[in-house]
Amino acid sequence: MTETPALPALWPAPHATSPVDASVTVPGSKSVTNRALVLASLAAEPGWVRRPLRSRDSQLMSDALRALGVGIEETVSSSSAAGEDGEAWRVIPAGLHGPATVDVGNAGTVMRFLPPVAALADGPIRFDGDPRSYERPLGQVISALRALGARIDDDNRGALPMTVFGGGALEGGTVEIDASSSSQFVSALLLSAPRFNNGVEVRHVGSTLPSLPHIRMTVEMLRAAGAQVDTPESGGEANVWRVSPSAVRGRDLVVEPDLSNAQPFLAAALITGGTVTVPDWPSRTTQPGDALRTIFTEMGGTCELTDAGLVFTGGGKIHGIDVDLSEVGELTPGIAAVAALADSPSTLRGVAHLRLHETDRLAALTKEINELGGDVTETADGLHIRPRRLHGGVFHTYDDHRMATAGAVIGLAVAGVQIENVATTAKTLPDFPRMWTEMLAGSGA
Structure with a gap:
């Protein structure tokens, strides 16, 4: 910065x-920037993230993805297919791998969105962060990933620090979570789901789900990248989201x-x-x-x-x-x-x-x-x-x-x-x- x-x-x-x-x-939007970086890293071909937010949270996300093997080239663009000038990050997907350490800082998007990505990597990925990050809710993501086939060592804390032992793939399937403390639990599973062998069906079983616009943002960005997503708004069951397995397209995205x-x-x-x-x-x-x-x-x-x-x-x-x-x-x-x-x-x-x-x-x-x-x-x-x-x-x-x-x-x-x-x-x-x-x-x- x-x-x-x-x-x-x-x-x-x-x-x-x-x-x-x-x-x-x-x-630019932090929420859009960090979702775009995750999806671009899981894509089948390179993509662009234009006018990204350059802040501590987005830097933590890009540094973490680089640690997993993703190429992120930061440039200043004078033209683009989207017709936008300014800063642009070219994201070049690669085979995700460890060993690596991810510093989440105190960024909820990093601590929650990247463990599912790490489960798709080859090798151990350790997650650590600021002291406050140890106190923030993460247990529902950990238990959901275990139910979907991931191996995670969190010393039975249900919180950071922890290590995800990536096996190169994740079976996926149906999982129940209580996301009443953070909509990011749902988004975390949906973002990586196209790459799960069986996709995912996420069922929220808790009380009122907060911050629904952020889940809608995740769904729209997934669909724009070629994923098939069924949601309550599209005629599906209440509090149930389904993502089918598929390739993720690289995009040329301008961040709002x-x-x-x-x-x-x-x-x-x-x-x-x-x-x-x-x-x-x-x-x-x-x-x-x-x-x-x-x-x-x-x-x-x-x-x-x-x-x-x-x-x-x-x-x-x-x-x-x-x-x-x-x-x-x-x-x-x-x-x-x-x-x-x-x-x-x-x-x-x-x-x-x-x-x-x-x-x-x-x-x-x-x-x-x-x-x-x-x-x-x-x-x-x-x-x-x-x-x-x-x-x-x-x-x-x-x-x-x-x-x-x-x-x-x-x-x-x-x-x-x-x-x-x-x-x-x-x-x-x-x-x-x-x-x-x-x-x-x-x-x-």
Whole structure:
């Protein structure tokens, strides 16, 4: 990644004194980039991933795939079949092999998507990562892979660290899992399933399945790569996904902007009564971040999808909201930050699974907003937020990128907020501090 100046341990969050007026180009989607890298690595011929996100999570994914023998050539393209300029990664599939060590960092997509890939490799693949990764749910993926024929040594922890002893192939078949704590459990099995001898039938047997848009994203990308996928939406059984064995086609894929990473910039328009344009916002997408158009409009803004991109304008007042975020849980920290500045209470529901993310996001948001003078209480599956006059102070991030951007959002309206470890935004948005400062400087806010 590009060298950036060192950031202070406590980053003074810029305070807006006037409405923002800016165009913010958001880098590519992490969710699309990492899925595209996995599928390209399993393909029958080379492919391209254009405009990828270059961040800690995507670097961990590309480094891991290289360790398994995949060729990934990073270039700057001036033209392509897709008609897109900019950075492009050429992915050259190869025989997957060990021994190798995969550093997952704290990336859920790496720790969950790559064990099935490792089961298709020849040789042992060890998985390790940041201390927090040891605490994040992985047991359902491990037990599912064992049921499908994989050999894994996790010392009976159901968590990292572990070793997958790849046998060069995996039988596949039918498996039941409880994915109520992460939709990534389903996506992990589906992504590699075309290469399983018998494909896969994944049956979710738990309670409500969160983040369904991410499963839809996985399914669409599989189909675009030539896989046959039967889903509940296509007439199949509820909570059952089937992938038939087949070759995976190499693609020339242009990665969409990361709409969830657009959230703080749209929030800036809402909070300051200004306008922010996000170029290249897709008219149709499976990204959860697209829900921001509806949610932030209900909270007081207006938006229009134009040739220039999504144009979002704040209305001068922020309204509270009662909303089920079960399908778009990753948006919760930013919505909570805006809700803390609203003119009426908010209830955010359906996100109990956030307690198992990069940090316990519900506890972290409650603690940090309350320490700035807020009034937030945890519920069984979310947060209840009663707006209060906030004051400055340190906003801790717990090594969670979305906590850092949530603190920056509050800092727009509250002077004296300092973000502890804003550098953690490098997980998915490496240039966030510069982008945030330039957004405000360009509009005179």
